[in-house]
Amino acid sequence: MYEGALKIKLTNTNKSFIIILVKFMERQILHVDVNNAFLSWLAVNMLEKGSNIDIRTIPSIIGGDEEARKGIVLAKSMKAKECGIVTGEPIYQAKRKCPGLQIYRSDFKVFKKYSDELYNMLLEYTDKIERFSIDECFMDMTEYLIKDTLLNKAKEINKRVKSELGFTVNIGVAHNKLLAKMASDFTKPDRIHTLYNEEIPTKMWTLPISELFMIGRKTVPKLHNMGIKTIGDLAHTDRNLLIKKFGKQGNTMWEYSNGIDNSEVNYQYERPKCIGNEITLPEDICNISKLEEILLALAEQVSYRLRKSNLLANSVSVHLKTKEFINTSHQGKLELTTSNTKTIYKKAKQLLNEMYKAGTFIRLIGLRVDNLVETDEVQLSLFDNENKAKNEKLNSVIDELKDKYGYNSVTLAGKMNVGDYIKFKE
């Protein structure tokens, strides 16, 4: 409807009416962003369990397992931030910056719980909600056409989340997703910001380009070399020059810097495009049979997730990262779509053997399946044989045991001594 209104042919007689109409019909988008999600959620969970310290008020971080070479900072409290600790840095470094730093492990189940609580509360305002990540939602609030009404709704949401759920959110208010997202990122925590078109020059163009969504660490120096430092500089750069230099991405960055984004709030379920798992090994490995064992464990994990989602995969890819941080990957099509552990493993093993150069030390290995389709979309092959039926039976028995007694309760034989390497998340 919004698009349609824009496409109406403008004549002199109806022009001003149409302009008013389009303005009236501008979409109203909210972007709700949980402040410091992982740390806040863990804090709330600890308090609910009776803890008498709020880890948000002390120097604390959420970090990975140092011994398993996953020791990086995933989230930090304000006090930790004041010590100069940044997300992504090694934990040992963070400890040096801040003696007495409290370190907590991340717990995905806890995060999911609070993410769902937030989502369910937001559903009371509109069902047009896109869960952009575990801690971010876009809401299409176009039904609240009056600016004041919308702002009041934003204030109400902000207040209710704090009092009923125990953590805080930032809310961005704008006419499209990009601007709402940029707005929610302004000053934190517990704030509501608007970013309407007329506010773009003062609120957005003054920011450095690194703040613009989709401008990452590789693009920043390239833009700097062109003399582009702020989002405003980018907005005033010739669009065709950017396209010539960056292709499609150049066009997107020009549009974003000018506040243009026509994408919809995708509130309907979309099936994933791929499912993958990867693991940084506790130590570098140059033994292919060890790698194969780990690959089997990964195949088991990936195909279990496929079956849980009622999906079948069409292709498999294997990723390796060497000791020197060089990435390589190999992919291949499957003869038939499948969610069978053995079939996926067989293909993955073949790919690994094609790409692995003997003697190379491997730091990370990953397995991913692509080109997914719903199980009931696929017609069963005429060559469906007894063997396949047997495998499916085996898979479903294993899945049931996993569901009942936990993921690690039962595995295929090959994985038995891989447990030393991989501790799978439940």
Place this chain on the structure above:
DNA sequence: TCTGGGGTCCTAGGACCC
């Protein structure tokens, strides 16, 4: 700086076909 894991999308180049 001794650097996780799960995703999405894009691009360049090669194979293959007409």
Place this chain on the structure above:
DNA sequence: TCTGGGGTCCTAGGACCC
């Protein structure tokens, strides 16, 4: 055949996000 051009599909790699 010493050799064009367009289209499609596939693969490897990389950039970005949270």
